[in-house]
Amino acid sequence: MDSILVTGNGPLSGQIPIAGAKNACLTLMPATLLSKEPLTLTNAPRLSDIKTMTALLQSLGAEVSALQDGQVIAMSSHSLTSHVADYDIVRKMRASNLVLGPLLARFGQAVVSLPGGCAIGARPMDLHVEGLEALGAEIELKDGYLHAKAPGGLKGAVHEMRFASVGATENIVMAATLAKGTTVLKNAAREPEIVDLVECLRKMGAQISGEGSSTIEIQGVDRLHGATHQVVTDRIELGTYMLAPAICGGEVELLGGRMRLVESFAAKLDAAGVSVAETDKGLKVTRKNGRVSSVDVVTEPFPGFPTDLQAQMMALMCTAEGTSVLEERIFENRFMHAPELVRMGANIEVHGGTATVTGVERLKGAPVMATDLRASVSLILAGLAAEGETVVSRVYHLDRGYEHVVRKLEGVGAKIERIKGQ
Numbered sequence: 397m398d399s400i401l402v403t404g405n406g407p408l409s410g411q412i413p414i415a416g417a418k419n420a421c422l423t424l425m426p427a428t429l430l431s432k433e434p435l436t437l438t439n440a441p442r443l444s445d446i447k448t449m450t451a452l453l454q455s456l457g458a459e460v461s462a463l464q465d466g467q468v469i470a471m472s473s474h475s476l477t478s479h480v481a482d483y484d485i486v487r488k489m490r491a492s493n494l495v496l497g498p499l500l501a502r503f504g505q506a507v508v509s510l511p512g513g514c515a516i517g518a519r520p521m522d523l524h525v526e527g528l529e530a531l532g533a534e535i536e537l538k539d540g541y542l543h544a545k546a547p548g549g550l551k552g553a554v555h556e557m558r559f560a561s562v563g564a565t566e567n568i569v570m571a572a573t574l575a576k577g578t579t580v581l582k583n584a585a586r587e588p589e590i591v592d593l594v595e596c597l598r599k600m601g602a603q604i605s606g607e608g609s610s611t612i613e614i615q616g617v618d619r620l621h622g623a624t625h626q627v628v629t630d631r632i633e634l635g636t637y638m639l640a641p642a643i644c645g646g647e648v649e650l651l652g653g654r655m656r657l658v659e660s661f662a663a664k665l666d667a668a669g670v671s672v673a674e675t676d677k678g679l680k681v682t683r684k685n686g687r688v689s690s691v692d693v694v695t696e697p698f699p700g701f702p703t704d705l706q707a708q709m710m711a712l713m714c715t716a717e718g719t720s721v722l723e724e725r726i727f728e729n730r731f732m733h734a735p736e737l738v739r740m741g742a743n744i745e746v747h748g749g750t751a752t753v754t755g756v757e758r759l760k761g762a763p764v765m766a767t768d769l770r771a772s773v774s775l776i777l778a779g780l781a782a783e784g785e786t787v788v789s790r791v792y793h794l795d796r797g798y799e800h801v802v803r804k805l806e807g808v809g810a811k812i813e814r815i816k817g818q
């Protein structure tokens with residue numbers, strides 16, 4: 397298993413290109429199942445999760461090709477051969493559950509294994525099931541698989557979600573595009589990845605309004621057609637690399653970054669003493685003074701502070717002046733990076749969903765273990781600012797969500813290398 401060696405190396409400067417969003421691409425790819433005509437995605441990120449989704453779609457009979465070094469994904473679901481999403485693929489990634497809504501809409505039936513993914517919480521599927529049942533689906537859990545059918549086809553309905561789940565919103569919206577009549581989804585998630593999905597579905601002929609607000613209205617149509625769509629910028633990769641100059645000092649421009657994607661995160665950085673300015677090409681980030689100040693963080697659905705940036709923000713708070721309180725409200729087990737940061741000399745106490753971090757002057761390099769995707773990158777960020785060498789093991793988590801992490805950080809002056817097979 398590969399590991400990453402990081403050596404603390406002072407201020408960073410230069411530019412980092414930000415890729416297309418993993419979490420948008422993982423919902424845009426299953427949208428191909430809704431149409432017999434080709435769907436092409438540009439600006440796709442080169443990630444292992446994308447390979448997993450490719451394998452899943454291919455197992456259903458879709459044709460999927462990665463072109464231009466993986467940045468273009470050409471798909472065709474002209475002749476699907478299966479409506480069964482097998483455990484062996486689905487267990488690798490939570491987002492595999494996003495084939496459920498499209499398969500049900502296209503075939504009137506779907507059998508999808510309960511998904512796997514980062515072990516950051518229980519992550520049940522009840523909100524997906526309730527939404528699809530509201531559209532007329534009958535769903536039961538048998539042998540670890542959700543067996544869904546809609547013999548008379550899906551029918552539009554008014555449905556209010558108990559919580560604004562991102563994945564459930566995506567599944568319900570995709571299913572509703574081909575349902576008979578109008579669906580009104582209340583308390584829908586508002587994440588930019590959902591806006592991106594709706595923009596793509598609209599290019600495919602879907603009639604949808606209200607994306608980005610908490611009420612989405614979908615007028616079902618008989619069929620969807622082909623389209624080409626550019627994947628939105630990855631706001632989590634963007635936020636992660638915004639933290640590199642915040643932690644190490646210097647000035648870095650994140651190419652393709654837009655303020656509207658990271659508004660609440662940038663406001664917290666500003667309060668901590670890090671300036672973020674929009675440029676023609678992206679976002680420029682500089683630390684205003686010497687040491688950053690502590691800020692408190694509460695994770696919330698968009699437009700609140702994203703849970704997917706909580707671990708990375710904790711790495712920044714480890715060397716901030718004062719004490720910060722980070723409250724994780726989305727996932728019940730998302731502080732697994734804390735004990736690893738403590739190995740590096742951080743002062744962190746975790747009680748339930750709250751972590752209290754008292755900043756120290758300097759972290760010290762140590763061997764640490766990546767436990768999930770965002771935890772992995774938080775340890776790399778901490779290593780950039782630490783004295784000496786940090787070795788982050790189990791980096792396969794990182795490969796799920798960060799393309800060319802070594803090349804991108806080296807490009808702004810970081811000392812980082814991938815060590816094969818350790």
Ligand SMILES: CC(=O)N[C@H]1[C@@H](OP(=O)(O)OP(=O)(O)OC[C@H]2O[C@@H](n3ccc(=O)[nH]c3=O)[C@H](O)[C@@H]2O)O[C@H](CO)[C@@H](O)[C@@H]1O
Binds near residue numbers: 420525560563697703
């Ligand atoms: C591939 C993808 O896009 N992943 C993102 C997506 O995950 P995902 O779509 O899984 O996240 P959700 O918004 O669904 O989950 C949020 C919370 O709702 C709970 N829940 C969810 C569904 C359900 O049926 N029942 C239920 O109780 C979950 O356990 C969790 O506590 O949004 C999360 C929240 O922004 C991000 O951290 C993930 O990176």
Ligand SMILES: C=C(OP(=O)(O)O)C(=O)O
Binds near residue numbers: 490516770
């Ligand atoms: C939690 C994440 O991904 P997933 O939902 O695929 O587990 C993430 O991207 O941080």
